[in-house]
Structure formats: structure tokens, C-alpha cells
Amino acid sequence: MSSAVLRTSKPALGFASLVRLAGQSNGSQAGLTRTLLGSLSSCHPLHRRSWRHYSVRMDQRTGLLFRQLFESQSSTYTYLLADAQTREAVLIDPVLETVERDARLVEDLGLNLTIADPVNTHCHADHITGTGLLKKRLPGCHSAISKDSGATADIHLKEGDRVTFGKYSLEARATPGHTDGCMTFVLNDQSMAFTGDALLIRGCGRTDFQQGCASALYESVHKKIFTLPGECLVYPAHDYTGQSVSTVDEERRLNPRLTKSLEEFVKIMNNLNLPKPKQIDVAVPANLVCGIQNDHYCADCD
Numbered sequence: 001m002s003s004a005v006l007r008t009s010k011p012a013l014g015f016a017s018l019v020r021l022a023g024q025s026n027g028s029q030a031g032l033t034r035t036l037l038g039s040l041s042s043c044h045p046l047h048r049r050s051w052r053h054y055s056v057r058m059d060q061r062t063g064l065l066f067r068q069l070f071e072s073q074s075s076t077y078t079y080l081l082a083d084a085q086t087r088e089a090v091l092i093d094p095v096l097e098t099v100e101r102d103a104r105l106v107e108d109l110g111l112n113l114t115i116a117d118p119v120n121t122h123c124h125a126d127h128i129t130g131t132g133l134l135k136k137r138l139p140g141c142h143s144a145i146s147k148d149s150g151a152t153a154d155i156h157l158k159e160g161d162r163v164t165f166g167k168y169s170l171e172a173r174a175t176p177g178h179t180d181g182c183m184t185f186v187l188n189d190q191s192m193a194f195t196g197d198a199l200l201i202r203g204c205g206r207t208d209f210q211q212g213c214a215s216a217l218y219e220s221v222h223k224k225i226f227t228l229p230g231e232c233l234v235y236p237a238h239d240y241t242g243q244s245v246s247t248v249d250e251e252r253r254l255n256p257r258l259t260k261s262l263e264e265f266v267k268i269m270n271n272l273n274l275p276k277p278k279q280i281d282v283a284v285p286a287n288l289v290c291g292i293q294n295d296h297y298c299a300d301c302d
């Protein structure tokens with residue numbers, strides 16, 4: 001099996017991370033979180049539970065730094081993951097309005113700016129990605145999104161690619177249905193999945209615009225997400241109910257839409273009757289070029 005084909009770390013291209021173009025799983029990383037859970041098994045159950053739902057995770061033994069960040073206008077989650085040793089970092093789904101907060105956090109934590117990669121799970125319709133501005137704010141970082149999104153970016157991802165940061169990597173799984181280009185990013189030990197809008201906590205992304213297709217979404221979630229280990233933590237791009245994390249097992253058992261048959265699911269999705277996202281007309285064109293590159297951007301003037 002070939003491993004790294006497109007090297008995107010520092011050198012000539014100065015790119016942010018290593019994208020493996022082969023679907024090679026990193027067996028040496030498997031079970032890192034299970035190991036940590038094992039080490040906590042003698043704790044009081046309450047401690048175990050609070051660790052599980054802890055949104056700021058710094059695993060001292062494995063050295064994974066993890067932050068879940070929230071943007072309240074669009075109820076979007078941005079995720080920062082980094083290798084605490086090498087300081088290489090990945091930022092998933094940054095939002096324009098919170099670029100300064102995220103850039104400062106990257107700096108405060110001493111993460112290597114040249115390898116802070118803003119990766120988008122898809123071309124969002126409800127907010128403008130922070131990617132373009134982050135590239136200005138943190139020179140040397142690069143944008144990444146799926147090729148099928150149709151958006152321009154420094155790195156185009158496809159099924160099985162790996163975005164590497166230090167000894168960690170995110171496996172890109174194509175999960176179309178909400179949009180054609182949606183991707184779920186799975187941490188190499190399969191302890192965390194960043195599902196974008198494909199799978200939300202007790203919900204899923206709508207399928208009534210941007211190439212949305214309910215049956216494709218059903219297949220994506222069942223084949224690419226529900227097949228992950230039950231204890232795998234599910235981190236969505238949005239939550240509108242105040243929740244922050246779920247697990248594959250919980251969603252397989254309790255998701256009110258995706259526990260249904262395909263026919264029932266399609267009927268539910270075709271009858272959601274949700275209002276269009278308020279920002280859709282500005283967000284989609286901007287996100288097709290990976291966001292605003294002009295730091296004087298103003299929603300009312302531009």
C-alpha cells in the first residue's frame with residue numbers, strides 16, 4: 001500500500017500538513033483513546049462520564065490537544081486539534097466571525113502557524129467560512145475542502161485521503177447527501193468523528209438545497225458513520241439544542257430520523273419545511289472561493 005503521495009508539510013510548497021492519498025489506516029494509533037479510557041477505569045463513574053463529555057481534551061499520555069469552539073450566530077462548532085509535541089494543528093470549519101478568536105488561540109497555545117490547516121467539511125450555506133481570512137491572519141496555513149464541493153482551495157480532498165498533524169491524522173470519508181461534497185473526518189484511532197452537517201446530534205443536515213439528496217445522506221450515514229465503533233465520539237458542525245457531543249452508538253439507537261427505514265427517512269426529510277438559512281445568498285458564493293480574503297469585510301457593505 002502506498003503511503004504519503006502528496007506531501008504538504010513545510011518544505012518547497014510550504015503546505016500545512018501531510019495528505020495521504022491512500023486509504024492506509026494507521027494501526028499504530030489504534031486504541032489510543034481506548035487506552036486512556038482503560039486508565040480511567042478505576043475512577044469514580046462520575047469522573048469517567050465528565051471526561052467523556054469534556055469539550056477541552058488534552059490527553060497527557062497521547063499528546064492530543066483538542067478544543068471545541070462555538071460561533072453563536074450560526075450555531076457552528078469549530079474544532080482545533082493539535083499534536084502537543086510537534087505543535088502541528090488542524091482547524092475544522094472555522095467561521096468568519098470568530099477568525100480572530102481562533103487565530104489568537106492558535107498563537108496562545110504556541111501551535112505552529114505554518115501548519116494550522118483550516119479544513120472545511122463542506123461548502124456551508126448558513127455562514128461564511130473563516131478560511132480565507134485565516135490564511136491572511138496566519139500566513140502559511142492552507143485551505144482544504146473536498147474536490148466534490150466545487151470550491152477552490154489549496155488542497156482538494158477525496159475519499160481515503162489523510163490530513164496529518166504530527167502523529168495524528170484525520171481520514172476523509174465522503175458523506176454526501178446534505179451537499180455533494182460533504183466529508184466526515186475520522187481521527188486515526190476512530191475515537192472521534194467530525195461529521196459536518198451529515199450527522200447532527202439526534203438530527204442530520206437538511207437535503208432541500210445545494211444538491212441535497214435524502215437517500216444519499218441515509219446511505220452515507222449508515223455506511224460511513226454508523227459503521228464506526230459505537231464509542232466513537234460524534235462532533236457535528238452545528239447544534240441548535242445546546243448539545244455538544246454524541247457517540248455513534250447513541251445516534252445509531254436514538255437518532256429520530258436515521259433509525260427509520262430509508263422510505264420513512266426520505267419522507268421526513270421531504271417534509272421538514274425549514275426556512276432558508278438567512279445568509280445563504282452571500283455564504284455559498286463566498287464559500288465556493290473558501291471565504292472572504294479581505295479583512296475589512298462587512299456583511300452590510302460587501
Ligand SMILES: N[C@@H](CCC(=O)N[C@@H](CSS)C(=O)NCC(=O)O)C(=O)O
Nearest residue numbers: 125126197203204205206276277278279
Ligand atoms: N436558521 C439557520 C439555518 C438552520 C439550518 O437550516 N441548518 C442546516 C445546517 S446549516 S445549512 C440544517 O441542515 N439543519 C437541519 C435541521 O434539522 O435543522 C440560519 O438561518 O442560518
